[in-house]
Amino acid sequence: MSDASEQEGESALAVPVDESEHARGSDEPLIRVENLTMGWGDFILQKDATFTVNRGDVFILLGGSGCGKSTLLQHMIGLQQPMRGCVKIAGLGDEGPEKWGEPKFHVGPPPFGVMFQSGALFGSLTVGQNLALPLERWTELPSEAIDAIVRGRLGLVGLRGFENHYPSEISGGMKKRAAIARALALEPELLFLDEPSAGLDPVSAVELDELILTLNRQFGLTVILVTHELESVFKIASGCVFLDKDTRSIIARGDPRELRDQSEDPRVRAFFNRLPREAVEEATS
């Protein structure tokens, strides 16, 4: 790790928040997941998943390890094709007032931003070049303007001055923030994040939560994320679905705080209260 990672700055717009100030989405649907069945070969990972994400939501895909959260996210962004069912996103199609359409790549500027679990920054490019790549491809902006946007985006995520660093020269938390900045490059209204705070220290994780909330509040971004961090979930989520590995289905949905306090399903209560499932089942019986 170079000295660069020691100089990590504060996010320009990040403001401390508490659990009571979590995101609140609108009633206007932005994503519809309809009877989605996913898997490969004869193996079914999740079947008939159906839920809606509203505009302005910070929506969490929850569940135990191996239940298919990241795979569901990949289906939602169009990287994988479902066995049955579909994902529709408003504004991606041609018909109807909502213009519902399925996510597709290589047909124009990406309609949303995606941050992968590892950050997936291109190792052969500097952080600035990583951010500039989609701008060079999809805009007619002169290079000075692109540089300015790159600096601005990096400032937004607290990485001003790191344009010329390579991904290998910055810390894990900085990589994730740089990846969020890249995902924001084309000003999307919708952001997908795969385990943004996995592997981060508590302070970096909290700063990332604050950044997500800031983006949601200040820019009206709809954010869909996969995470295991319950603190994050209770702090930022406006809604969630809970995927179960055994039944291969969604077993709970709604406000995670309400699910924590009111769910009668031992699997959900065990998850939200960090308890062994056997203990919850015994207490219930």
Next chain:
Amino acid sequence: MAEFGLEQGEEDGTRVLRLSGSLRFAEAREVWSSVRSAAFAGEGASPPLVFDLSGVGRLDGGVAALLTELQSSVITSGGSAEIRGANADVREILELYGCQGVCEREAPQRKSLLTQIGQATDEVIGETKGGLEFIGSLMVATVSGLRRPATVSWSQTYPLLERAGADGLPIVLMIGFLVGFIMAFQGAVQLEQFGASIFVADLVGLTVTRELGPLMTAIVVCGRSGAAFAAELGTMKVSEEIDALKTLGLDPLRHLVIPRILALLIALPILSLIADLMGLIGGLLVGLFTLDLTPVAYIHRTQEALDLWDVSSGILKSFAFAVAIAMISCQQGLATSGGAAGVGRRTTTAVVSILFSLILIDAGFAITFNALGL
């Protein structure tokens, strides 16, 4: 703490292994070998086995795992085994390691020969299908890239050209020189017997320009650039960089594959020409120093033996070699899955497939040229 001890005995038709003392992890190897050989001693139907741990004062986790495994092995092999006499602390550790009841082990299912053949055939069909899909997608991407050049990352070509071409020059110079040198030596021994030493120039000139120059250069480029392309794209695939590229609206074929094919299409013919030249120089040196030929005579003989087609047919082959190396390495790289081991597997497959395809292409050219009388 007392050291580990083992006694064997019999009680009411039951074989008893009495373990005593301290079963520490540092002694795990001794415990494993002695208890295991005692547990499986004897032939035929063995009586029920009991591990008596009443004399055990301390049990480390690693040793508990070994005892559990031994108990499980005895039961799986058709016998019966139980652990008894353990004090509360020892019992707790054993329970943590799943030593209650029988630890059933699922026997690996043996696949019949027919199943294995079927699975292997299915894999080959899947690989072939993947390869054909890649070729089809690449053709579509190339055509649309030519129609809309701004969608292809042409700027990536220059650094790739430098890596594949300029950086590979020293090894190509050396290999090219040595190929000519060795050919001339081998030929000289035979031709000298017939007083036809001068024809070493013909031998070296024709074999180097038509066959060995382009082929050896392609093999070097396969080892350097083919392996590098496959490993690079494979690593990008497993670290989600390819997915990230797609989510930014960039086509991996136009952003990564086409620049690589273009770089090799430029680099390989140039390197082949240089290898040809070095091969001729290698032959010339052998002619001068071992066959007492004059430089003028050797060069004159080479000029007479070679025509433009000999050199250009080799260069024509190197274009085909370049496409094969770039396409196979990129296809294998993009098909990678399964982490670091997957990258290694695909890189190996890429290199082996490229070498095989180079020989196939070379044979194809030889047959075609022969049929056309060229």
